[in-house]
Amino acid sequence: MPSTPHLEFERDLVEIQEKIESLLDLAEKKGIDVAIELRELRSKLTRLQEDTFQNLSAIEQVQVARHPRRPYTLDYLVRTFTDWMELHGDRAFRDDAAMVGGWARLEGSPVMVLGHQKGRDMKDNLHRNFGMPHPEGYRKALRLMRMAEKFGRPVITLIDTPGAYPGIGAEKRGQAEAIATNLREMARLQVPTISVVIGEGGSGGALALGVTDRILMLEHSVYSVISPEGCAAILWRSAEYRDQAAAALKLTSRDLLRLGVVDEVIGEPPGGAHSDWKATADALRVALVGHLEDLKGMEAQERRQKRWGKFEALGAWVDGEMAGPGRTGPLKA
């Protein structure tokens, strides 16, 4: 995997990686034994990776979540799953490439998988609209979820979007209605449902795949009501305050676990998901299989009651003297 592009705080890591590569190169060309140096460099790399990625600030987490080398939905579809068959279109307007979906197998069992899809380069991103769906994307997702319902298959969604697309066509074709309908209809599904935030969980565009029995997050993904830049522009009146906004929004996987929104945080390799796609895809599979097994053990009605109960409890309010079922006090930072 190419070591560039990389983030500012990854510079030292990239340097060591390059050393490792040139050492391997040397060994191959000149037949020199580099085993000892290699072992040292590799353990140094792992230590530094752990050091770096365990101590990221909120805005750095956001940067990792948006990392240009981070695996996207389709990268998981061919690693976490097998037998992937993409299906297209909302049957009303067009096929939205920012949202992908179709059948796949998880450890052999058929599942419906839906996810936002970002582009890897500029051309690809124009096609994928940077992972920002239009209404027809949400409607395609809903069509496929209903197909899953018809055939009694679980629904798995992979969330990775900056958010809904603020454009004329998206408004004209009713993105608010499309998102809203997905929320209500996902709440109603009888089959087991799991969502996983794999990168950026950006506001309503993310939630449109997020009303599920279980909500999981990859360790370095983020999930937020608004981007730190957008929040800073509104509340601090300048996008320059994005670091403060990112910290204030409490958008990291650990924050969301503590706030009771997320059921599990899936650990990433020491250098982040982008440093080892396969290991991340394997970890995702293990987590999905575990939760799915758990969910399949319940009756449909019980599962839905629990799903409804989960969302109805989310929030933080005080009702006179009586504390609400949600969290009631300011939470510790």
Place this chain on the structure above:
Amino acid sequence: MAWFRKEKTPLRADDRRDLPSDVFDKCEGCGEILYRDKLAQNLRVCPKCGYHFRVPVAVYLEIFSDPGTFQELDREVRSADPLNFVDLKPYRARLNAAQKKTGRGDAVVTGVATLEGIPISLGVMDFAFIGGSMGSVVGEKIARLGRRSADDNRPLILVSASGGARMMEGIYSLMQMAKTATMLARLHEAGIPFISVLTDPTTGGVTASFAMLGDVNLAEPGALVGFAGPRVIEETIKQELPEGFQRSEFLLEHGMVDLVVDRRALRETTVRLLRLLLAAAPGDG
């Protein structure tokens, strides 16, 4: 003939600069100077051009309930400021200021009432409270109101006015969209009517959750209704937006609302609808 034309021209704000501003309002639609009392009697709809001024919560409570029947619920629910959020000001200070300004705990008033004898649940959002933004309290009160609707078999009427999610509550504000939509899933399956009334402005997370999910969506004329705000769209696409974009009439044309209804006809329209939807509504011949 300047003098003649001047005679025919209605008095404009410039001509009436000396008039006390607590007696008159200038219509933003046609520029007409209107007596505030007369305007109030007309539910603050301009008698000349039909422009709908924004109105306080009390006006909608009156429109959608029989006199003296509205009983407010959950008055004391308050935000717990779960993130200890501080931007240029602490969120707590913003909450306190909004509570002082509006006399309310948060951005929605909910309760039960009768409407032409029909028992209903009614929620009205208050744009004056932090832009009508939806945080935990708005979500919780609307969810409770919906459960009340399901328990008592009452149609639900929600009047929206909101700038979107209450971002000072972070992910919890986003999750209120899921929470209110979940409540509507319950109502939907129970076969209970939900009438969504969209007023100026309704945008962001409120539009993309309960406000667009009415069995029937009614919009007041000229109301701004959308997901992304017009300024954000302009900044993204670097173009000026077309005239009337995201207004009620635009939504009607594009199939997103059922009817655009003059405020003075909202009550009658809603009552007619409920009688058409309900199995046995009082007054149904």
